[in-house]
Amino acid sequence: MSVADSTRSSSPTRLKGKYSGMVVCWILGLGSLVSWNSMLTIGDYYYELFPKYHPSRVLTLIYQPFALATIAILAYNEAKIDTRRRNLTGYTIFFSGAFALLVLDLATSGKGGLGNYVGICAIVGACGVADGLVKGGMVGDLSFMCPEFVQSFLAGLAASGALTSALRLITKAAFERTNNGLRKGVMLFLAISTWLEFLCVVLYAFIFPKLPIVKYYRTKAAAEGSKTVAADLAAAGIQKEAADTVKIFERLSNKQLFFQNIDYVLDLFLVFVTTFSIVPGFLFENTGSHNLGSWYALVLIAMFNMCDFLGRCVPLVGQLKLKSRKGLMIATLSRFLFIPCFYFTAKYGEQGWMIMLVSFLGLTYGYLTVCVLTVAPQGYKGPEQNALGNLLVLCLQAGICSGIALDWLWLIGKGKF
Structure with a gap:
């Protein structure tokens, strides 16, 4: 079946599989961050093994630059990259990384030491590469589909944090009073994370590309000149026809897309700078x-x-979604007030005030991220939406790296360097 024929025949049934697609996107979002959130959430265990090495800050400092470098290279070359191979490689590395953490701890019997720490850092770096592969690839791929897919994927990203936190609290409570209970809880926790990553590999490889709605949007993107979906179409049993039968659209360059959406770029960058200058290092130390x-x-x-x-x-809830470009910028800039609020709450406030402040930080972080990433790609052709999705994730990743660098400033005067 050709791309053009597939697009015409799929149009009446393009909504088939929408809710299944949303569920799969949610699970794929979950898997995109579950490895990293696992490393973050077992911070209490790593602080026991490596009390002098600032695990929460150092591991973040290793993970994010690898992710940033990977997404920067891929965003520059995104029009030529096989999205299917990119995402499958990323999820496979995530699975291998989670499994490697489990094996490393078993092999070393949960001992500390510099060698063990270096091994953990190497695994974290590999997962950073996987993050750059998957996050940009998935957001770019879903940007030319229905907005609900992007939102489900982003909700899955957040759910990975909520799920890992809940699992960590449960495993800590279950094993706290047993011999070597902290380590036993971590082992169970990492085993569950490894299984979730394997599930994502299976879903993306065999289930997602065969959903009718996914085939419809990918054939539509191919008809608009996208070269990144060929392998996905082949996996779904659709053969791309010769290039001379594909509609040719004048595509905006990455530079043009960047400057047309400079406010969205700044929104994402500043949201993540503010958030990661506080989470996780400040909360742990x-x-x-x-x-x-x-x-x-x-x-x-x-x-x-x-x-x-x-x-x-x-x-x-459509009425609660902020779509105004000016409103998004005002909301983003107002989050800088969190910095003095956290400083004075940590110095003078009780734990209840800190919990409330952290909750509001998380709420605004998730809300603004979804609003920007679902609103920005609207109105562009498929290849442009893919490119813009990659650019937005690049700026998001740059914000994370800047935030974790600024997070070290909280240690000034603390005598902890």
Whole structure:
């Protein structure tokens, strides 16, 4: 079946599989961050093994530059890249990384030491590469489909944080009073994460490309000149016809797309700078000691993740979705008030105020991320939407890297370097 014929025949049934697609996108979003959130959420375990190495800050500092470099290279060359191979490679690395963390801990019997720490850092770096492969690839791919797919994927990203936090609290409670309970909880936790990553590989390889709605949007993108969907179409049993039968559209360059959407780019960059200048390092190392003891940092991370997930679900209600470009910029800039609020709350406030502040940080972070990423690609052709999705993820990743670098400033005067 040719691309053109497939597009015409699929049009009346293009909505078939929409809800199945949303579920699959949610799970794929979950798998895109579950490895990283697993490493973040077991921070209490790594602080016990490596108390002098600032695990939450160092692992983040390793992970994010690898992700940024990967997405920068791929965003520049996105028009020539096989999206299917890119995403499958990323999910496979995520699966291998989660499994490698489990094997490493078993092989070393949960001991600390520099060699073990270097091994963990190497695995984290590999997962950073996988993040750059998957996040840009998936957002770009879904940007030329229905907005609900992008939103489901982003909700899955947030759900990975909420799920890992919930699982971590459960495993910590279940094994806390047993011999070597902290490590046993982490082992079970990593085993579940590994299984979730394997599920994502299967879903993306065999289920997602065969959904009618996915085939419709990919054949439409191919008819508009996209070269990134050929392998996905072949996996769905659709053969791309000769190039001279494909409609030719004058595509905007990456530079033109960037400057046409400069406000959206800045929104994402600043949202992530603000958030990651606080999470996770500040929450683990700068909030002091409170009644919750060793549970305190885990509760803060859990509240952030759960409110992030809630914030990403709010735009599902159309009336609550912020679409104004000016409104998005004002909301983004107002989040800089979190910096002094966290400083004074950590210094003078009780744990209840900190939990409330972290919850609001997560809520606004998730909400604004979804609003920008679902509104920005509208009005462009398929290849342009793919390119813009990659550019937005690149700026998002740059914001994360800048935020985690600024996070180290909280240690000034603390004598912890």
